[in-house]
Amino acid sequence: MSAKTRESTKPMLASIKEHPGKRADSTARLRQRVLDAALTCFAAAGVEATSVADITRLANVSTGSLYHHFDSKNGIAEALYLQGLDQLNSGVLGRLNRCRSARTGVRSVVLQYAEWVSANREMAGFLYAGDVVMSDAARLERKRMYGRQIRAVFEWFARYVARGEMRHIPADTYVPLISGPIQEYTARWLSGDAQRSPAALKALFADAAWNAVKT
């Protein structure tokens, strides 16, 4: 089917490589092309409704090639998911670590969250759609990431809790209290049930977050 677009036996990558090109280079390029194409498809139609053929077509890659670099269609979805989640998490954590008071820290979590999802709508939509069926390995990885995030966030908060500037509640309730509302609102927005972007309402949700955990 896509044989028509292949004009010769020369690899199509030749035209993309600007330098003589190490193999590693073109490999990385192809992997990325596949990931980009997959995100576009997944965000538009969901993982299940996207066929491998859709991805190979958009990425301009053969079936064999795709399977040489990835385990399975779902493996691509998992890789994207973990990559997106990590990006979101580290954005939040990075900003939090530059804060110097309990209030700005708590607010920063919400603000960063709102800004990120508004700026990365395609990835956010993919993450929220939740149609990635996680393998045990990916599930474990996600749990590890979530645990690390919770721990890092909680450690940051700990000193303020100790000083009595923040409430003392079970460790795993901080994140739901702080980011639950903005996440819930974001889900509505992504599914088209809410009009205003999370970024437009970030102040409201940031205030609410601080209000929920301050003493």
Next chain:
Amino acid sequence: MSAKTRESTKPMLASIKEHPGKRADSTARLRQRVLDAALTCFAAAGVEATSVADITRLANVSTGSLYHHFDSKNGIAEALYLQGLDQLNSGVLGRLNRCRSARTGVRSVVLQYAEWVSANREMAGFLYAGDVVMSDAARLERKRMYGRQIRAVFEWFARYVARGEMRHIPADTYVPLISGPIQEYTARWLSGDAQRSPAALKALFADAAWNAVKT
């Protein structure tokens, strides 16, 4: 394959019908058997990993029969999803409508939510897993349900907002502020990342909800 379990040409429904049995009766019975079987499978393994054969086997129904009553495997998932969501919503709304003060009303939403998910873990897990790929029709129906719920909840709140007992904020931010945290916590609990059941922490989240919207 399942021919082994079919002992004769007599319909297996005969043994189930206690009355002479109208057709509508046995039809409803079969539909429900399929839905029950599907929920069990979906909750255990997810929609994608469940085969139609799994469902027909557990429900003791033939392929043709199943497809006579449902469009597709995904159609079954959609029906279950909407049914579960409706149950959850009406539970919340019913309880809210029996409340006589802003504070008890707001708290009741959270309490009901926590109790329902803790009591209906299988359905809750299915709803939260989010692995139902919604058709346009189902998406529309969900939007309609969500809109109705938001409106009903907001109408209830409206009088207290007018009296100045509750904050005046955009209509579609009340639900995220009130139930966002408990929902977020529930998601963690269902995926095994949090230990205590939502019901065990309901008071904490109910207080937080009231705190978030009171004046």
Next chain:
DNA sequence: GACATACTAGAACGAGATTCTAGAAAGTTG
């Protein structure tokens, strides 16, 4: 310049969702 490794291509395979064909039960009408 021969061998190894990394990669690409697309055909073949197999699992499983959906459709099709045949026929049985229930309901209706005379």
Next chain:
DNA sequence: CAACTTTCTAGAATCTCGTTCTAGTATGTC
């Protein structure tokens, strides 16, 4: 109750993918 229609059941046949397999082609190394 006999003829006829409609609803429902059964399971085989089909068709759509995801994945694997076979046959290569480039790149790098000695």
